[in-house]
Amino acid sequence: MTAIGKTPPLLEVEELNVTFPTPQGAVDVVRDLGFTLEPGGSLGIVGESGSGKSMTSLAIMGLLPPRATMSGRVRLAGRELSGLTDRQLRRVRGDRIAMVFQDPLSSLNPYYTVGTQIEEAYRAHRQRVTRRQARRVAVEAMERVHIADAARRVDHYPHQFSGGMRQRVMIAMALCTEPDLLIADEPTTALDVTVQAQILRLLTEVRQETGAGLLLITHDLAVVSEMTEEVLVMRAGACVERASAERLFSDPRHPYTRALLDAVPRLDDEVGELRTVHGRGPSPAAGATEGDER
């Protein structure tokens, strides 16, 4: 529980469980997951396909598909979220917590200009905003994420932007309400390595500028090591190890973490026979095929 007098953690997740009905019976996609994130802090949740990391982020945002069931508590800055009605939760979503998704192409609505979609995020949480004001906020947000010629490009459609540019639009959309927490679910997986580097730099820059906390979901251990102070390793829906990045990467305790780190191909030198991960596969339904849920 929050210590008296101390400001409450930005995000507290306790005993989070998510189950999914499948033809072969219910599958626990997230099992008894708990962690906290201090204001302005950053936590990387890393795991392979089917480890339940994306489901965790969706559960926190209350965006689970209708069929899924969730239990446990989620608190944002001391305020209980899991008990809220959808209407109350909506006031938090997109305002206090903003999210960036993996596939920039399909995460933006092809029928509307990027400007309209950014304005929409802003107007959803600010009353009595004139169209001109909202548009100015959209252009500013685009400039903040270094989109050249923002004033003109605000009226372009998503299909007129490259993958990297579209991801910048997503980040601009998340920023325009000055959220306290930014959740990024595999933000750079679909991007080329040079573009990924730019987007990761942008995320770091944005965090320094706004002081927002970052919850980064990814399968890429190298990305996590560069981006977040804390790391949580997930496997088959559960947390196998949580530590500061330094401690986890230099002294991994759990055998799965060790095997995972051994399996990561490195740039600097030849690795002998890559030690492979033994025992159960990463996904909860052990025999299930590794879907590409990564």
Place this chain on the structure above:
Amino acid sequence: MAALPTQPAAAQESAPPSGAGGAPPPPRRGVLRALGRDPGAVLSAAYILLVVAMAVFAPLIVRMSGWGPYEFDQTAVNPDLGGVPFGGWGGAGGEHWFGVEPGSGRDIFARIVYGARVSMLIALAATALTTLLGVVFGLLAGFFGGKVDWVISRVMDFLMAFPALIFMIAILSALPAGNRAVLLVVVISLFGWPYLARIVRGQTMSLARREFVEAARASGAGRATIVFREILPNLRSTIIVMTTLAVPGYIGTEAGLSFLGVGVVPPTPSWGQMIASSVSWYSVVPTYFAIPGAFLFLLVLSFTVLGDRLRAVLDPQGVR
């Protein structure tokens, strides 16, 4: 003119195919078991089997019921009341199970049974022909693309641009009445195949882009081998769903054409024709209209429901 379903229902609703059947084929047992648990599918299949049995064993059934479809039983109709059948319910009773046609006095039950034969034969023949044409042209256009695709697509656009119903009527009314059934099948299929071809073309195009086709080509497979060994098996579910949904469309079309008097030539019975001739009597002898109407509606409904359930089991994300 969708009121008369010239286009099979599935074709009209098909959203752009969202990707070929990627999932493995549900084993035949699985499919039958899934359908077996579904009351809608079971009832539909039962009714279809009943109608098929009626069509196949028509001569036997008619011998049992006592009256052939072409025999006039003047004793059953009351001449001074303008030929209204004696007794209630359009004269239905021991002698004539479903009653008799007002005026001519022909046994309705026998005509329903023989009518089943006509509509099933024509509908199944038309479905077979359109499926054949649809799959062949769909495969050609989808797999080869380029000029072949352009030509076939323009022919399909042309045929689909046509008000099929009016044109079928025009052709049928212009041509001599000889072996009308074959002509009906040909004309219906002429306008029906593009709807199947369009869906097969879409699915073939997305399959042809899949890497397992490229892998086959990399192993030296010729075009024909790729089409028949690699692509066709993946179209099986789609084709099964398409044909099941095409049958009701064609049953409706045959009945509609007969209703308009250009379908099956009397005295060969057809449900559509019976309904047409029942129009003038429908307030006096409602059963004469209700019986063929019900049989027709239930048959079309059964095939549509069966097709819908098959689609849900076989090809969930394929043809919508």
Place this chain on the structure above:
Amino acid sequence: MTPAVPGPQVLLTARGLVKEFSVRGQGGAFARKRVLRAVDGVDVELRAGQTLALVGESGSGKSTTARLVARLLEVTSGTVEFQGDDVTRLSGAALHRFRSEVQVVFQDPYSSLNPRHTVERIVTAPLVYQGRSVPGGARAFTRSLMERVGLNPDHSERHPAQFSGGQAQRIGIARALAVGPKVVVCDEAVSALDVSVQAQVINLLRRLQREEGYSYLFIAHDLAVVRQIAHRVAVMHQGRVVETGDRDALFASPAHDYTRALLAAVPRIRPEWEAARRARARTRETADGKRETT
């Protein structure tokens, strides 16, 4: 494993490869046609028993180059020679012979295996397509191949969807080996796999090369993976090879700016953490070693 001796004889060479695609502008059949040059004068040299990696970002032309070499695409200009013979315009029986010498493994395990075929049909297909008999009967042949790639031979009657991503990719590899090729073109063969499974498949490819002498033309965007498997590396950018060299030389001191930028952009686990982790791992192993001998 850098070859000190002048190196085994050259198996496959390509000179001045060019591939142009005509991209139809929007607006139906009469729109103006734009010509896109995906591959713009590329030379490739693959030596027996070695792996040449073509690395680059999306749109660099690496996959197109591989398809040109494997004769899956017609060359706009340039030549492809295999064991000294010009195979650029080959057709008929000669092309068939070439097909049995050069095989391809694709990126997406599920898209590259026909969902309706069993493993046996998939693996024996290349022989059937080339009109060759299956030595020792389909069942036995399939079982032995499956063992060679580390799959359970009892599963030869299953369909691809019943396997995990890593296992499905092994089927793809088995299919490539069925005709006893000299060259295997791996087009992003491990990109779609999770880290742990990726390591297993890389190990498999290296073992097969060591034991059975295959040459690989390895297409990848992940430089770390290339580091683990390639002998020589060709870096491609916008349809051209900007730099070629032996792996260690190229990674240690990249000559071309683009290569440098690419290497710099790849996220890395901090070297000091990595060194600390390996040091601890070694002390643990020596400790285990001592305990076993006492």
Place this chain on the structure above:
Amino acid sequence: MARFLIARLSGVVLILLLVCLFTFGVFFVLSPDPAVQICGKNCTPELIERIRTNLGLDEPLLAQFFSFLGGLFAGRTYGVGESATHCAAPCLGYSFQSSQPVWDMIMDRLPVTATLAVGAAVLWLLAGVAGGLLGALREGTWWDRGAMVVALSGISVPNYVFALVLQYVLVVELEWLPFPGTVTFAEDPGGWFQNYLMPWIVLAFAYASVYARLTRANVIDTLSENYVRTARAKGLPRHQVIRRHALRPALTPIATVFGMDFAGLLGGALITETVFGLNGVGKMTADSISRNDQPVIMGVTLLAAFFVVVGNVVIDLLYTALDPRVRVNSA
């Protein structure tokens, strides 16, 4: 943009030409000797000869086709000397039965067919899209299953059966509606509305069923799109997420299907008009079938095909306006 229009228009002209050729081929090549049919009952060989020369039926087929085509654009004169009659463009010839110009016959009846088509279209769009939308938003509930059962029967029931049942129930049994007669809007708007109510319902029922299933499938697909999840992540209220982000992508493809169906209806709803005795293009066609009045059937076929082809072009232009990705002039 101009290049796109030229491409489309040339396609339209090509298809219309083919339609003319195809129609002409069926009527003048396949059908029995038109001259015999024209002269009707008290027919003499000389009369047939005169008709044949009068209608130019003795000329070679190709010449006949070109004069037929010429007639469409520039009008055509039949016969020679004082008995020559000029049929103004677009000339579709004269009816065998009433020897009225076919074009005028169609134009007189087009308003009835158009009224039927528009009324039915409004009904089936409202019922179909609304039904499909509710079915999708309440997927799996009793409402969804109920709506889909009705839709299934809507697709299956042949419209003449439904028409007769409806007429029997509403007119004969319940007497809510009068027996359909010919009532003009000016005289008695109430009566006019009642006259069209049943035909609208009958015609709309099958279409509404198809549109309900199509809408439901499209909306369900769209709701699983990533950009809808983004909209929810932005904290938009549920109704705004659906109205702005799900509806437009789901309904755009339906606009194209609607274009095709509505254009098809302008050629006349043969059966509905016949059953309800509405004197539209459809009923005229049905009557001319039984009387084997070839020019009328042919004229209606041409016009109906024209509506469908033009409808296609309108839909393509509409689609570029609706879907920015398809917009031709965008950079």
